[in-house]
Amino acid sequence: MxxxxxxxxxxxxxxxxxxxxxxxxxxxxxxxxxxxxxxxxxxxxxxxxxxxxxxxxxxxxxxxxxxxxxxxxxxxxxxxxxxxxGLLPAVGTPGRNKFLETYTFVINSHLPVMRDWLQVIREVEDGPLQAAVAKGGALPVPLASDAAEVRGIRKLALRRLVANLGVLEAELADHDYLAFRDSPSVIDFVFTITTTWEPFIHQLIANKFPNLKAYRERMHARPTWAPLAIEEKVAEDLGPLRDWEQEYAAFLQ
Missing domain, CATH: 3.40.30.10 (Glutaredoxin)
Structure with missing residues (x-):
């Protein structure tokens, strides 16, 4: 078993x-x-x-x-x-505290922002969620109820995302991996996956964060990535921005 x-x-x-x-x-x-x-x-x-x-x-x-x-x-x-x-620093070893700090930042700050951004994308692309009532609540409660509210959530999420990525970009200035390590830890696999979820985030990193861009390429060069990407149906090229994303293109500058 x-x-x-x-x-x-x-x-x-x-x-x-x-x-x-x-x-x-x-x-x-x-x-x-x-x-x-x-x-x-x-x-x-x-x-x-x-x-x-x-x-x-x-x-x-x-x-x-x-x-x-x-x-x-x-x-x-x-x-x-x-x-x-060696994917997690042991208690009492050098770098353990920095690992815990950065790991908590990714889990508590980065992942919630990504969820907010992805949720409003679902609402825009799938249309209104009034069908939830007809399906007996089978769909999640909408995060936003109208277009203006959706735009506000997107802009807030993007501001927070840019700030969060800036923190990680600085960490990678002199190291190949997060938490000031020269080999990957579990934090690198948790974070890197999020950069493959959505075209806008892909473009954001490519345009504004050279250290993160090189880091992502480094992670994707690992032998374990290519077969996983096929099984997980990860698009090699996330493509251009969708029409509605053009409104937020200023964040890419």
């Missing part, structure tokens, strides 16, 4: 866990949970029994299949459980 069972979906937070597992060389069973609207398997009662929050990833651990959710927690657990891989 494999030690781990991972529930996930294409090119989202669960991909970072798959990447870490690949780096560890650990066997695991992968169970795809279709998050597409109209399917939304994460709302199935059997899935909710594993994670009442209805999110992926979920890692089932050991013979008892103990569930662990939240990508940050899972990544930390894997790094701690496989110390020989």
């Amino acid at each position: 494999t030690k781990y069972i991972l529930y996930g979906w294409h090119n989202c937070a669960s991909a970072s866990i798959r990447w870490i597992l690949a780096e560890l060389g650990v066997a695991y069973e992968y169970r795809l949970v279709n998050l597409a609207r109209g399917v939304e398997e994460q709302r199935d009662p059997s899935f909710r029994a594993l994670n009442p929050k209805g999110r992926v990833p979920i890692l089932l651990i050991g013979d008892e299949h103990e569930p662990l959710s939240e990508s940050g927690a899972i990544a930390f657990y894997l790094g701690e459980s496989h110390p020989d891989a």
Whole structure:
């Protein structure tokens, strides 16, 4: 029996866990949970029994299949459980405190901003969510109720995102990886996956953050990335900005 069972979906937070597992060389069973609207398997009662929050990833651990959710927690657990891989600084070692600081920044500051940006994208591209009522609440409650509110959320998210990326850009001025390390840690796999989610973020890094751009290329050069990118359906070229994104092109300057 494999030690781990991972529930996930294409090119989202669960991909970072798959990447870490690949780096560890650990066997695991992968169970795809279709998050597409109209399917939304994460709302199935059997899935909710594993994670009442209805999110992926979920890692089932050991013979008892103990569930662990939240990508940050899972990544930390894997790094701690496989110390020989060197993906997490041990307690008392040089760089441990800096790792914890930067890791917390990525989890607490960067990931929530990315979720806000992606949520308003879903609302724009999928249209109004009044259908939630007709489906008995099967869809999530809208983050924003009108176009003006959506624009405000986008602009706030982008301002915060630019500020957050600036912090990470500075960290990479003299080091190849985050948290002032010369080899990758779990934080690098958690963060790098987020840069593949959406064209605007891809362009933002390419245009404004040369250290992050080189860092992303460095991470994507790892042997574990290419097969994962195929399995996760990551687009090699994220393409040009969509029409509605042109309104925010000033952020790319």
